[in-house]
Amino acid sequence: MATRLRKIVALGLEYLALACAALAALGLTAIVVIIVTSVLMRKFANSPLHITEEIVGLLLSVALFLGLPMVTLKAKHVRVSLVTNLMKGKGRIALQMTGLLVGIGFFGWVLWETIPWLEFAFKRNIKTETTRILLYPWMFLMPLSLSIACAILLARLMGVLDRDEDAATQLSSSEKAR
Numbered sequence: 001m002a003t004r005l006r007k008i009v010a011l012g013l014e015y016l017a018l019a020c021a022a023l024a025a026l027g028l029t030a031i032v033v034i035i036v037t038s039v040l041m042r043k044f045a046n047s048p049l050h051i052t053e054e055i056v057g058l059l060l061s062v063a064l065f066l067g068l069p070m071v072t073l074k075a076k077h078v079r080v081s082l083v084t085n086l087m088k089g090k091g092r093i094a095l096q097m098t099g100l101l102v103g104i105g106f107f108g109w110v111l112w113e114t115i116p117w118l119e120f121a122f123k124r125n126i127k128t129e130t131t132r133i134l135l136y137p138w139m140f141l142m143p144l145s146l147s148i149a150c151a152i153l154l155a156r157l158m159g160v161l162d163r164d165e166d167a168a169t170q171l172s173s174s175e176k177a178r
Contacts, residue, residue: 006160013155016148017069024066027059034059054128058138065141069148072103073161100157107150114143 034055042048071077084095120126121136128135155161 009155009160013069013148013152013161014073017073017152020066020068020145020148021070024063024070027063027066031056031059031063051131054131054133058128058133058135062138062141065145068145069152072149072152097157100153103153104150104157107146107153111143111146111150114139114146118143 034049034052038049038052084092087095118136118139121139126135127133152161
């Protein structure tokens with residue numbers, strides 16, 4: 001029963017991270033399409049899209065945060081592994097657990113800071129300057145992605161997901177081989 005629950009949680013987190021990554025990829029694709037369209041309109045119609053800067057800025061922010069859960073799941077963060085590579089056994093495990101706790105603390109703190117910011121934008125219907133696009137739907141994706149990333153770290157800490165980053169990297173390599 002516990003093993004089945006662990007597999008369900010792990011698969012759920014993986015699907016959430018994959019959905020976020022897919023949305024991030026769509027956002028990045030949209031950035032390219034909007035910029036190319038704006039350049040072509042500037043060249044041929046002498047009138048670029050007036051929404052380009054705001055939409056591209058929003059899409060870039062959203063793409064960066066939506067990519068965070070997949071990066072966290074695959075353990076592909078920038079990391080200094082000099083000390084970790086030197087350690088073996090319990091010392092390495094303790095260092096990894098400390099890293100997970102620091103990551104959970106950081107994501108939790110940033111998440112805690114984003115909630116009042118989101119509430120403020122929602123209550124006042126804050127919009128972008130030029131195109132008057134509502135900001136809170138875009139801003140909601142930040143706490144969502146931080147929550148998923150934090151849940152992934154918690155699952156790794158609790159042993160639902162593999163704690164060892166090297167094993168997570170090997171797992172993603174073995175998935176590619178299949």
